[in-house]
Amino acid sequence: MIDRVITSGTFSLDGGTWEVDNNIWLVGDAREVVVIDAAHDAAAIAERVGGRTVRAILCTHAHNDHINAARSLAERTGAPIRLHPADQVLWEQQYGDELTYRALTDGEKVAVGGITLEVLHTPGHAPGAVCVLAPDLGALFSGDTLFKGGPGATGRSYSSFDTIIDSIRGRLLSLPPETVVHTGHGDSTTIGAEAPHLEEWIARGS
Template sequence: MPLTVRSFVVSPFAENTYVLSSGGEAALVDPGTATREERRQVEDYLEAEGLAVRHLLLTHGHIDHVFGAAHFARTLGGAAEHGGWQMHPADGPLLQNAPVQGERFGVRVDAPPPAAHDLADGDTLTVGDTTLRVLHVPGHSPGSVAFYDEAGGQLVGGDVLFQGSIGRTDLWQGSMDTLLASIRDRVLTLPDETVVYSGHGPATTVGAERRANPFLRDL
C-alpha cells in the first residue's frame, strides 16, 4: 500500500504534526501538539484507522515540533521501535533543553526524554509497505533531517523548505549557507514532482520551489 500522509495543524506556532501510514503501520512525526485536545485528535485518528505506531520520529528539536514528545513517549514509546524517539544526535541538545527554549518564547514545554535512537544520513525505516530514507539536511538546525519516500514521491522535510520560503537560520547553530547547501544538494536533486510536506504551511513540490522560490534563485 502507498504511504498516506495525514497532517494536523497544531499549537500557537501552526506546526504540522504528521502521521505517515501504510499497511496498518504508522510513524508519528514531529508532535507539536501543545494541548490535550490536540493530542487526542492524533490519538483518535490512530485508533479510527487501526494503526500501530512503529516509529516515533523527529525532524529536529525545536520546541514547536516537540510539545507532545513527552506525552507520546509515555503512551506509544513502549510499542515503537527502539522504545522512543528517533532523531539526529546533533539536535540532542535542543531536545534536552526544550523547557528552556519554551521559557524564551513564553510557553511551557514538558521535558521530553532523551532520544532513544540516533538517526544518520542514509538510514532506512520501514512503515508497512513503504521504505523511508533519512536525509541529513542541516542549516535550520544542526541535526535537521527529512524522510524521503522515493517510491511515492514524497518528502517530509521539517523546517528546511516551505512554499515560497525556507527555514529560519537565526536560532542556535543555524546557518544560511549550510541550509542553502542542504536544499541544493539534497532536495533540489529530487524529481520535480516530489511532494514536500513542510513543518509549517501547505505542501508544495520540488519543481514549484525550484521555479518560483525567491530564496533558491542562485542555487
C-alpha cells in the same frame, strides 16, 4: 497512505515565544504508521493513529514545537522517539536529561507498512535537521528545511542560512521535480515549484 494532523501551540527560542500551527504527518498503511513530528497535542495525534501500531516517532528537528508532544505520544504508543543527535542541545531545552531518544542517521532506512523511508540530514534550520524521503510515494517530509516559497528560518540560535542553502541545493533540489514536499507548517509544494527560485532565496538572504 499519508495522513496529516494539524495542531496548535507555541514555539519558544532565544527568549521569544510565537503562536504556531504544526503539521504532523502519519505515513504507513492500515496496520502501522510512523509519526513525523509530535507537536503540541499527543491526544489528537493518537486519535488519528487509531488502532494502528506506531513504529516510530521521527523528529525532523528538536525545536520545541516539533517535539513537545513526543514524550506523551511515546508513553501512549510504546513507540521509540528518533532524532538526529546533532540536535541534542535543542532537545535538552525541552527535556533536559529526563527523556532519551534513539539516534537517526543520514541515509538510514525506516520500513513501515510496505513503504521504505530514507533519512536525509539537512542541517541549517537546526544542526540535526532531517528530511524524510518516501521514494515509493513520490513524497518528501521536509520539516522546517523547505517550505512553499523558500527555506526555513535561520535567524535564531543554532541555525545557518548558508548551511540550509547547501542542504537544499545538495540534498533536495536533485530529487524528481514532481516530488511532493510536505512541510512542517503550512501548505505542501513540489520540488519543481521551488527549484527555480534558489538564486532568489540566496539574494534575499545575503
